[in-house]
Amino acid sequence: MKRPLHRLLTGAALATGLAVAVASCGFGSNDSADSDTTINFLAPVYSDGATGTKALWDGIIADFERQNPGLKVNLQLESWNSINDVVRTKLQSPSTTPDILNIDAYASFAGDGMLYPAAEVVSPQVLADIQPGFAKNASLDGTQYALPLFASTRTLFYNTDLFARAGVAAPPKTWSELTEAAAKIQALGDGVSGYGLPLGSEEAQGETSIWTFGAGGDWSNGGDITVDTPANLEGVRAMRTLIDANATQPNPGATDRKDVINAFIQGKVGMIEGLPPTIGQIAAKNPELKYATAPSPTKSGQPVTLGVADHLMAFKKDGRKTETIKKFLDHFYSASVYANFVKHEGFIPITQSGAAELAQDPVTKAFAATLPVAKFYPSNNPKWAAAQGAIRQQMGTIAQGADPAQVLARIQEAAK
Amino acid sequence: MLRAVPWLGPALLLIVAIVAFPVGYMLWTSTRDLSAYGQDRGPAGLANFRALFDIGELGTVLAHTVVWVVSVVLITLVLSAGLAQFLNKDFPGRTAVRMAILVPWAASVVMTTTIFYYMLDPDVGIANRFLVDIGLLDRGYGFTKQPTQAFLVAIGVAVFVSIPFTTYTILAGLQSIPAEIEEAGRVDGAGPWQRYRYLTLPQLRPAIAVATVINIINVFNSLPILQVITGSIAGFSADTTTTLTFKLIRQNQQIDTAAAMSVLNFALIVVIIAIYVKLVRPTRQVDA
Numbered sequence: 001m002k003r004p005l006h007r008l009l010t011g012a013a014l015a016t017g018l019a020v021a022v023a024s025c026g027f028g029s030n031d032s033a034d035s036d037t038t039i040n041f042l043a044p045v046y047s048d049g050a051t052g053t054k055a056l057w058d059g060i061i062a063d064f065e066r067q068n069p070g071l072k073v074n075l076q077l078e079s080w081n082s083i084n085d086v087v088r089t090k091l092q093s094p095s096t097t098p099d100i101l102n103i104d105a106y107a108s109f110a111g112d113g114m115l116y117p118a119a120e121v122v123s124p125q126v127l128a129d130i131q132p133g134f135a136k137n138a139s140l141d142g143t144q145y146a147l148p149l150f151a152s153t154r155t156l157f158y159n160t161d162l163f164a165r166a167g168v169a170a171p172p173k174t175w176s177e178l179t180e181a182a183a184k185i186q187a188l189g190d191g192v193s194g195y196g197l198p199l200g201s202e203e204a205q206g207e208t209s210i211w212t213f214g215a216g217g218d219w220s221n222g223g224d225i226t227v228d229t230p231a232n233l234e235g236v237r238a239m240r241t242l243i244d245a246n247a248t249q250p251n252p253g254a255t256d257r258k259d260v261i262n263a264f265i266q267g268k269v270g271m272i273e274g275l276p277p278t279i280g281q282i283a284a285k286n287p288e289l290k291y292a293t294a295p296s297p298t299k300s301g302q303p304v305t306l307g308v309a310d311h312l313m314a315f316k317k318d319g320r321k322t323e324t325i326k327k328f329l330d331h332f333y334s335a336s337v338y339a340n341f342v343k344h345e346g347f348i349p350i351t352q353s354g355a356a357e358l359a360q361d362p363v364t365k366a367f368a369a370t371l372p373v374a375k376f377y378p379s380n381n382p383k384w385a386a387a388q389g390a391i392r393q394q395m396g397t398i399a400q401g402a403d404p405a406q407v408l409a410r411i412q413e414a415a416k
Numbered sequence: 417m418l419r420a421v422p423w424l425g426p427a428l429l430l431i432v433a434i435v436a437f438p439v440g441y442m443l444w445t446s447t448r449d450l451s452a453y454g455q456d457r458g459p460a461g462l463a464n465f466r467a468l469f470d471i472g473e474l475g476t477v478l479a480h481t482v483v484w485v486v487s488v489v490l491i492t493l494v495l496s497a498g499l500a501q502f503l504n505k506d507f508p509g510r511t512a513v514r515m516a517i518l519v520p521w522a523a524s525v526v527m528t529t530t531i532f533y534y535m536l537d538p539d540v541g542i543a544n545r546f547l548v549d550i551g552l553l554d555r556g557y558g559f560t561k562q563p564t565q566a567f568l569v570a571i572g573v574a575v576f577v578s579i580p581f582t583t584y585t586i587l588a589g590l591q592s593i594p595a596e597i598e599e600a601g602r603v604d605g606a607g608p609w610q611r612y613r614y615l616t617l618p619q620l621r622p623a624i625a626v627a628t629v630i631n632i633i634n635v636f637n638s639l640p641i642l643q644v645i646t647g648s649i650a651g652f653s654a655d656t657t658t659t660l661t662f663k664l665i666r667q668n669q670q671i672d673t674a675a676a677m678s679v680l681n682f683a684l685i686v687v688i689i690a691i692y693v694k695l696v697r698p699t700r701q702v703d704a
Contacts, residue, residue, distance in 0.1 A: 088453050108453060200648035202648055204650065250538060250558050251538075390668070397651040400562070400650070400651065402651070414668075
């Protein structure tokens with residue numbers, strides 16, 4: 001009687017201990033239903049609501065499954081805040097690694113040989129349909145590994161009411177015009193800021209790039225990360241000038257991008273660098289706002305802006321799902337499906353057929369001019385991630401009085 | 417000796433599983449070369465620690481950590497001791513007041529902190545609106561937008577959420593003191609402060625010790641409060657070692673450096689507790 005009981009107890013304790021050990025370290029845990037005809041698809045949420053990202057993908061997947069009986073797509077959506085953590089956890093084991101992933105950066109996966117080359121997972125027509133600049137930006141050492149999903153560039157949004165009240169006639173083309181206009185708007189008082197400068201840790205690299213690119217700077221020379229260069233310094237100094245002129249919202253070093261966009265929508269800011277979805281947000285939250293868009297001001301007035309593309313990528317794993325993945329991606333990139341998706345998310349299409357279909361869309365109209373002058377982050381440089389993190393952390397300190405040259409030197413050091 | 421193993425076995429196994437294994441795993445990870453996505457690319461030796469000590473702000477971050485832990489724990493203890501003394505008195509509605517003190521503990525820390533954060537927002541926060549409306553400020557003040565101010569606000573919030581637990585621990589200690597001791601002091605003619613200092617406080621030693629050690633660990637490891645309040649502020653001027661670890665993972669994508677930081681963090685908390693136990697000797701018996 002005694003022995004079996006204590007064996008049972010020991011056994012139970014052992015099992016508990018093991019379960020605790022396994023669970024506490026996040027090993028194990030399979031995603032359900034993993035077969036050759038089932039794709040696990042992990043994507044971030046771009047927009048909420050009845051016509052948001054989830055509804056769009058659900059519709060696309062339902063259509064696809066109707067047209068291809070027997071094939072199945074499991075969709076998992078995550079917020080942008082958590083998707084990097086989810087990806088990190090899932091990549092720990094092949095059984096949980098998604099087959100298709102939608103995220104911004106692809107280079108580290110491609111560099112580790114985990115991705116299919118794009119040519120193996122979409123038909124040649126789709127590949128040829130992608131705008132060349134974006135295809136190049138999705139390539140590593142000459143091989144395209146990722147499929148650009150859609151593009152986002154920046155352009156100057158300005159409040160025409162505030163411009164009229166402050167007596168500014170036209171949108172600024174150069175930095176000196178920008179500083180002057182911003183100072184005039186700030187002088188209106190009443191909690192109104194001239195220019196919304198988001199250098200908080202959310203996305204400081206975006207705003208900074210618009211300024212450094214505007215001085216002819218770049219984050220890479222093709223091989224190395226180049227942060228600490230005279231041109232970049234000029235761009236950062238120009239931001240500092242604007243801060244010192246007291247023509248921005250208070251505490252730019254702690255302001256996130258979403259804060260300045262919201263303040264602009266409420267009519268509290270004269271100018272911001274806006275994104276394609278900003279147009280939709282204004283229409284939804286404050287359709288009364290009187291605003292217009294103009295090319296981003298630069299040092300010389302020659303337009304240049306920041307371009308960002310998010311990507312779809314397919315993980316190779318054991319290579320048995322190639323056909324299923326290809327069918328799904330071809331379905332997604334077909335002109336009508338793709339155009340509908342991009343239109344509802346409010347971004348810019350990157351396929352030629354999609355652009356033709358959306359020629360009359362207000363977002364595409366406002367941003368079409370920015371595409372040819374868009375410059376990208378060097379996202380296929382493995383050291384860019386570290387540099388980008390350092391820019392996010394450090395750039396805002398110029399608003400706390402740090403010396404721009406020192407800040408750039410420190411970021412360069414971080415990207416070593 | 418060996419005959420005890422079947423009986424101690426489960427407990428030992430549990431200790432190995434939930435203490436020894438994670439610690440060992442953490443030490444091991446800190447010597448690996450990990451990609452931004454957790455791919456193990458082989459041994460790294462001490463390179464992760466070198467990268468960690470290359471962070472120029474590490475010294476100031478350590479100093480912030482000390483200020484953070486010491487000030488939050490001390491302020492919490494002092495306020496809680498007063499509050500517990502008050503709650504130990506018999507007065508009408510005491511149960512309701514005791515319940516009310518529990519509320520900040522029942523709410524999620526992120527929730528509580530977010531409410532403070534929005535209250536203090538320069539544009540839409542009601543605290544700032546009030547200050548503007550009564551004419552004290554022209555425009556909302558960025559309490560949470562500048563490193564030092566935001567750090568002080570975070571200390572305030574941390575005290576606020578630590579008080580319920582500490583108060584209840586001390587209150588439990590107070591209730592276990594026999595009433596005769598207090599009476600004896602009164603009869604001997606000791607004033608209220610003397611009675612508190614020489615009769616009550618020594619009896620409270622175990623309760624205060626428990627509250628202090630648990631608070632030190634909690635406050636040292638606290639991420640959400642600083643993350644919500646100072647998360648968007650550039651630079652490391654409002655970071656503790658815990659939020660630095662978080663930033664290394666989330667912003668820098670340097671999991672391996674963060675692993676080294678975790679080891680340092682673990683060593684720090686062990687040293688802090690050791691110093692506390694050595695200096696204060698909370699387990700010492702009350703002199704009879």
